[in-house]
Amino acid sequence: MSVLQDGIYHGPGRRAPGHLALVFLRADPEADAAAVDGALREVTTMLRGLADGIVAELPGHPVPSAGLEFLLGFGPKAFDIVGAKLPCPAALGPRLRFRSPRPTGGGPLLVGGGLSYAADVTRNDATEEFCLQLTADTQLAASRAVVELWKLLRGARTGDSRTAPLEIAGIHTGFQRDDRRSWIGFHDGVSNLDSADRERVISIGAADAGPDPWTIGGTCLVFARLAVDLDQWHLLPRVQQELLVGRDKLTGAPLTGRDGEGLPVPAAGCPVAGTTEVTQPGNEDFLEPRPTADPVLLTSHVRRSNLTGTADPDQSGSLRVFRQGYEFFEPVAAAPGFRAGLNFVGFQDSPERVLRILTQRGWLGGVNFGGQPGPDGPAGRLLTVRAAGTYLVPPVRDGAPYPGAEVFG
Amino acid sequence: MPFSVPGLADDLTPDLLDRWNKEIDRQFRRLEPDLGSQYFTLEPDDPAADRVAVTWFGNPAEPEFCLDAATARTLSDWGVRGRRALHNEYCEYAVISATDTEGRVRPKRVQVTTELPEYYLMLAEHAPARLREILTETLGTEPRWQELYGPAVADPQLLAPTQRRVAFARHLTGHGQHPDLIDADVPAEPAGSLNAVNALFMAHPINGLDDLIYIVMFGAKPYARRNSAGGFEPAGRDQIFRQQPGLEALSCRHADPAAALAAADAAFHGRTVSFADPLGMYIQQFTSEVFLFEGGPVPDPWIRLGRGQQGLAQRLEFGPSDDDPHFLDEITVVEGDTEEPLTGGYEVVRQVQVGPIVALGAPAQVPPGDFVVLADSTGPIRCRDARVCTDTVGPLKEAFDAEALRPGLLGSRPRGVR
Numbered sequence: 001m002s003v004l005q006d007g008i009y010h011g012p013g014r015r016a017p018g019h020l021a022l023v024f025l026r027a028d029p030e031a032d033a034a035a036v037d038g039a040l041r042e043v044t045t046m047l048r049g050l051a052d053g054i055v056a057e058l059p060g061h062p063v064p065s066a067g068l069e070f071l072l073g074f075g076p077k078a079f080d081i082v083g084a085k086l087p088c089p090a091a092l093g094p095r096l097r098f099r100s101p102r103p104t105g106g107g108p109l110l111v112g113g114g115l116s117y118a119a120d121v122t123r124n125d126a127t128e129e130f131c132l133q134l135t136a137d138t139q140l141a142a143s144r145a146v147v148e149l150w151k152l153l154r155g156a157r158t159g160d161s162r163t164a165p166l167e168i169a170g171i172h173t174g175f176q177r178d179d180r181r182s183w184i185g186f187h188d189g190v191s192n193l194d195s196a197d198r199e200r201v202i203s204i205g206a207a208d209a210g211p212d213p214w215t216i217g218g219t220c221l222v223f224a225r226l227a228v229d230l231d232q233w234h235l236l237p238r239v240q241q242e243l244l245v246g247r248d249k250l251t252g253a254p255l256t257g258r259d260g261e262g263l264p265v266p267a268a269g270c271p272v273a274g275t276t277e278v279t280q281p282g283n284e285d286f287l288e289p290r291p292t293a294d295p296v297l298l299t300s301h302v303r304r305s306n307l308t309g310t311a312d313p314d315q316s317g318s319l320r321v322f323r324q325g326y327e328f329f330e331p332v333a334a335a336p337g338f339r340a341g342l343n344f345v346g347f348q349d350s351p352e353r354v355l356r357i358l359t360q361r362g363w364l365g366g367v368n369f370g371g372q373p374g375p376d377g378p379a380g381r382l383l384t385v386r387a388a389g390t391y392l393v394p395p396v397r398d399g400a401p402y403p404g405a406e407v408f409g
Numbered sequence: 410m411p412f413s414v415p416g417l418a419d420d421l422t423p424d425l426l427d428r429w430n431k432e433i434d435r436q437f438r439r440l441e442p443d444l445g446s447q448y449f450t451l452e453p454d455d456p457a458a459d460r461v462a463v464t465w466f467g468n469p470a471e472p473e474f475c476l477d478a479a480t481a482r483t484l485s486d487w488g489v490r491g492r493r494a495l496h497n498e499y500c501e502y503a504v505i506s507a508t509d510t511e512g513r514v515r516p517k518r519v520q521v522t523t524e525l526p527e528y529y530l531m532l533a534e535h536a537p538a539r540l541r542e543i544l545t546e547t548l549g550t551e552p553r554w555q556e557l558y559g560p561a562v563a564d565p566q567l568l569a570p571t572q573r574r575v576a577f578a579r580h581l582t583g584h585g586q587h588p589d590l591i592d593a594d595v596p597a598e599p600a601g602s603l604n605a606v607n608a609l610f611m612a613h614p615i616n617g618l619d620d621l622i623y624i625v626m627f628g629a630k631p632y633a634r635r636n637s638a639g640g641f642e643p644a645g646r647d648q649i650f651r652q653q654p655g656l657e658a659l660s661c662r663h664a665d666p667a668a669a670l671a672a673a674d675a676a677f678h679g680r681t682v683s684f685a686d687p688l689g690m691y692i693q694q695f696t697s698e699v700f701l702f703e704g705g706p707v708p709d710p711w712i713r714l715g716r717g718q719q720g721l722a723q724r725l726e727f728g729p730s731d732d733d734p735h736f737l738d739e740i741t742v743v744e745g746d747t748e749e750p751l752t753g754g755y756e757v758v759r760q761v762q763v764g765p766i767v768a769l770g771a772p773a774q775v776p777p778g779d780f781v782v783l784a785d786s787t788g789p790i791r792c793r794d795a796r797v798c799t800d801t802v803g804p805l806k807e808a809f810d811a812e813a814l815r816p817g818l819l820g821s822r823p824r825g826v827r
Contacts, residue, residue, distance in 0.1 A: 095744040111743040112698035196645075200789055207793050210477045285642070291675065291769060293459035307464065307762075312646060314792060315474055317466045317663050352478075355745055361696040362464070362762060 003217055003396050005403055007071035007133050008347050010198040010322055016176055017067050017135045019142040020326040020343060022223065023149065024170040024389075025130040031165035033083030036129075037408035039156065039165040043132075044072065044402040046152050050145055056152075066141035071133040072403050073221050073391030078129040079407065086407045089212035091204070091220050091392055096351040098224075098388045100124060109224070109385050112359035114368040114375075118227060118384035125170030126223050126389030133221070133345070139175070146171060172225050172387065174326030174343040180279050182327065183228050183340045186245045187252035187279060189323060191288050191302060197313040198322045201348055204395075208316075208349040214406055217395030219347045222321075222354040224388040225328065227341040229381060236378055239263060244370040244379050246289060246300030252278035254289035255297055264297075301370035304363050319363065321346040321353050341383070351390040415528055415689030416717025419543055425536055432531050433688060436619045440626055447779075448676035449629035450683050458768035460685045463671045464693045465663035467500030467521070467758035474661055475798035476806065484805055486753030489605040493598055494805045497615045498664045499523055499690045500763045502754035503608035505728075509736060516737040518728025519754040523690035523763050524610035524716060526582040527618040533557065533577035537565040547609060547716070547724070549731075556603045557581065582610075585617045611690075621668070621690065621765060624659070628669030629682040633780040641777070643677045646670060647786035661792035667764065679773030685766040692722045696760040700727075700751065701741050711740075727757050 009016040025043075027036055046056065047070045053062035076097060079088035101107045101117035101124055109115040117124070132149070136142040149168065156164035182188035193201060202219045209216045233241070238249055242264045246255050253266035270286040271278055278286050289302055297303065311318035326343040346354050359365045366373030369382045394404030401409065411430045414421055421429070437451050472481035472495055485491045492501055500523055507517040532540035537557075545551040558565050558576040565573050575593045580601035584590035597614055599605075604612055611617070632644035649669065650660035659665040672682045692714060700707045711729055714722035728737040741748040742756050751757070 093745075093747075095747040095749075097746040099746050110745065111701070112696060197789075205793075207474055207477065210479070290678065291459065291461045291671065293461050293769075311465065311663060311666050312660050312790070312792065314789065315470055315661065315663070316478070317468070317470055317473075351745075359696065359699055359744075360694075360760070360762075361698065362694040365696055366698060 004199075004203060004219055005071045005393055005396055006069040007135050008202060008219065008322070008393075009324060010195065010202055010347070012195040014195075016324050016326070017069075017137045018176045019136050019139045020174040020345075021134040021142040021146050022172045022174075022343065022345075023132040023134065023146060023168055024125050024128040025132065025166045026169035027078070027081055027129040028161075028163045028165050028167065030161075030163075031081065033081055033085065033408040035165040036078075036081055037405070039153075040072070040130075040405070040408065041401045042152060042156070043149065043166065044070075046148060047132075047134075047145060050148055055144075055148065063144070064138075064141070066136045066138040068134065068136040068141045068145055070135075070145070071221075071393060073131040073133070073393045074404050074407065075127060075129050075131065075389060075391050077127065081129065081408070084407055086212075086214065089215050089392055090210050091208075091212065091215065091350050092390060096355060097127075097390055098124070098355075100127075109388055110355060110359050112365050114364065114366050114373065115224075115226070115358060115383060115385050116381075118386060121384075121386055124387050124389070126172075126225075126387040128169045128389075130166070131221070131223070131389070131391050139173075142173070170387065172223075172328065172343055173330075174328040177327055180277075182342060183230060184233050184241070184245070186241070186247055186249055187277070188342075189325065190247075190252060190278060191306060193313065193320055193322050197320070200314045201318075201320050201353075202322050204349045215392060215394060218403070219393045220349065220351050221391045221393050222344070222346045222348070222351050222389075223391070224344040225341065225386040226344055226383045227339050227386055228383060230340060231336075232382060233379075240378055243296055244300060246297060246302035246370070247278075251276065253286060254278075254302065255300070256290060256292060257294045258296065299367075299371050304367065304370055305357065307363055316350055316352055319353050319357050319360070321348040321357070341386070347393070412684070413687040415525060415687050416691065416721040416723045417687055418716045418718070418721075418723065419539075421539070422536075425532070425539070428531050428535050429528065432527055433618065433622075436527075436622050437626075440619070440623055444623065444626040446626065446630045446676070448631065448679075448681055449626050449672070450681055452683070455681065455768075455770040458681075458683070458685075458770050460766050461671070461769055462691075462693050462764060462766050463668055464762040464764040465498065465667040467498055467523075467692075467761040467763045468663075468755055469495040469498060470661060470663045471495060471497070471795070471797050472802050472805075474792040475795070475802040480806060482753065482755040484802070484809055485755040487805075487809055490805070490808070492605075492608075493613060494801055496611075497613045498662060498763070499611065499616050499621065500758055500761060501608050501611045501613060501616065502758055503606065504737070504754050505607070507731065507736070510734075516728070516752055517731070518711075518726055518737055519757045520608040521692070521725040521727070521754070521758060521761060522608040522610055522716075522723065523692055524723045525618045525621070525690060526585055526610050526612055526616070529610050530574055530578060530582055530585075533565075533581075534570045534574040537573060544603075544609060548607065552603055556601060559601065582612050583614065585612075586614050586619065587617075616690075618688075622684075624665050624668045625672050625682065625684070625765070625767065628672030629676050630673065630781045631676045631679070631775045631779055632673050633677065633782050634785065635782065641775075641780050641782070643674065644781075644783045645786060647788075647790050648783040649673060650790065651786055652783065657790045658792075658795035658797055660790055661795055664764075671767065675767075675769045677775065679775045681770035683768045683770075685768040687721065688765070689717070689721065689723060690763060690765055691717065691720070692725055692761055693764055694762040695725060695727075697727075699743050699760060701743055701748065702735075702739060707740060725757075725761065 248266040253270035272282040313320040369379040371377045559580040584595040633641040713726040716724035729735040738750040740751040
């Protein structure tokens with residue numbers, strides 16, 4: 001039996017736990033498949049123990065696991081490890097990968113897209129051999145898992161170079177917001193995929209697997225860490241912000257048009273009596289924006305992100321994805337002293353769905369966030385990419401030591 | 410409300426325009442007994458109706474869900490065989506080839522069309538000279554009458570209108586499921602080469618005016634299901650397409666769920682649905698940015714939208730013209746971290762979004778008795794189980810593989826050499 005790994009909260013009523021740590025693991029160039037296999041067995045065994053509250057150096061003294069779950073992803077480079085028994089699956093082929101940043105920093109994430117790497121990003125750490133998604137109800141539980149991982153890998157260092165088969169190459173943390181808003185102040189994740197449709201979009205089926213039947217039952221993770229230029233955003237008046245997003249800033253009601261003065265008009269009757277926000281029960285009919293002829297609203301972010309909501313989500317052409325994003329906040333040396341943004345995490349049967357959303361004209365192609373294409377619009381450079389990558393998330397198989405073990409074991 | 414010429418592309422006499430409207434009305438009347446709905450009208454009287462574009466991708470969905478994307482591309486690009494079997498998303502294409510200075514036959518450009526065959530049938534029946542003028546403008550050369558009406562027709566004016574309609578259909582459109590043409594023994598596949606070597610207008614049986622009206626009418630009802638509180642909520646896609654046997658597979662294509670569910674969503678909110686004027690299928694978007702030539706954008710003259718005024722194009726020619734020394738395969742398709750030569754049309758129509766423009770009336774309260782309450786679906790529709798996979802896509806793949814095994818046939822045959 002092949003099933004999706006833990007850490008994808010797609011079922012009805014399930015919400016992702018509050019904290020995320022996404023860890024990218026680099027394989028030592030000298031490590032062969034056997035060494036990597038051994039390391040992955042140890043890593044996953046350790047994390048399973050931690051999910052049960054077991055810390056290696058505290059035998060008999062369990063700690064709260066806080067719902068820790070982990071998910072193991074394989075990047076394209078994983079299949080280049082000497083001795084790997086399976087070739088890189090088609091789902092991770094070059095046409096389904098992001099472009100690299102320029103050596104001098106910056107550069108487009110995709111040709112035809114409106115997202116670029118930040119000017120100071122010269123290295124994309126989301127291209128390493130493996131990624132581990134760690135999710136938990138507390139920041140401590142997610143952080144502890146990272147530290148325990150580091151201790152395990154540190155303990156495996158051997159030889160003259162004092163390297164382990166796997167090393168931590170990058171960590172990105174994030175958290176869920178209990179107000180269901182993003183850093184730009186608007187509701188986010190409101191118009192996500194129906195829970196009944198999610199598994200059909202997420203899970204790699206026989207029709208999707210092509211020459212890689214071993215991936216059936218797995219999924220693909222697309223990650224992009226997107227920093228928001230809050231300084232730029234807060235120069236925009238609320239009306240312009242709402243037209244760019246496509247929702248009323250306070251209530252989250254989808255916009256249906258503009259009045260005679262060009263001011264945005266939220267959907268009538270939303271939120272329903274007794275509620276104040278679209279995310280509250282009773283407003284389900286307002287989660288998805290209704291058709292509009294307004295040319296400005298048609299360019300808003302919420303409409304550009306989902307143009308064929310009526311297509312069969314199972315088909316790649318529907319460009320539906322299951323988003324499980326986590327906001328981030330991190331101190332930096334430069335003013336204003338912090339950086340904030342979104343860890344976009346999408347699960348789908350092929351990264352193609354996300355890559356096409358980002359490049360297709362009328363969708364997000366050519367735009368950074370919303371509005372008219374081009375860098376000179378009000379949201380022209382709102383988002384910059386800090387890291388981005390595509391990973392195969394192999395299915396869980398009965399008796400296998402870890403998902404994807406057939407690649408190395 | 411009389412509809413204008415599709416795309417406002419041509420100046421027609423009042424008589425011809427009237428005949429076009431009669432054709433639309435005829436198709437509507439034929440469908441009305443089964444699909445009529447107070448939420449669908451051909452004559453919206455609401456001047457404030459919203460003109461909303463309904464869009465989907467132009468690449469054939471069926472071979473991809475039946476097999477895989479790579480095979481879908483191969484089969485769809487298999488010349489006229491691929492076109493007639495698979496190009497059924499109201500978007501057809503042909504690849505025009507030419508010989509380079511070294512004598513190699515190479516792809517020159519891709520022609521994409523969304524034009525409705527019934528419009529050309531109407532012209533062929535009632536205005537042969539106007540038809541030939543229009544096609545001359547599209548082709549750049551004047552076609553012979555025999556290329557339009559068949560080898561036996563040197564002068565269509567000598568035929569009765571109905572004879573012209575049948576002759577033209579036999580040669581260039583096929584029967585398109587029209588009863589009168591089927592009765593006249595017109596085959597499904599046209600015999601002539603002009604609309605096979607070129608993509609002048611659509612000829613796949615499903616890409617017609619009648620199917621377009623059908624799917625929007627089918628959708629334009631307030632389909633509902635009961636929620637746990639006893640109220641109504643919009644029915645799901647699988648429920649709607651499980652009303653009758655045989656409809657399930659329609660939900661797997663790009664076109665039908667997009668058109669039907671957009672109409673259903675409007676009707677659920679009490680909006681009347683109609684086709685906006687002019688009724689037609691349009692190229693709504695073309696993502697040319699993913700194609701590069703010599704590392705930069707493709708030259709503007711290589712992207713030619715036509716057969717329609719601003720925003721109403723029904724035709725796209727992509728690639729160098731005949732007098733340009735370059736070839737289509739000098740353009741690269743950039744996807745993700747790859748750049749590959751462009752050799753066919755499938756990669757082009759993947760970047761094309763097509764669809765009609767509908768007019769939606771103002772929202773209104775739907776009386777409870779108007780809701781069409783559907784039973785819950787028995788799980789999601791499985792597209793891979795659709796009969797088209799075994800009846801059409803599978804045999805086409807087998808035929809392709811068989812031909813590929815015959816040395817020197819595939820890849821060496823010039824397609825659309827002009």
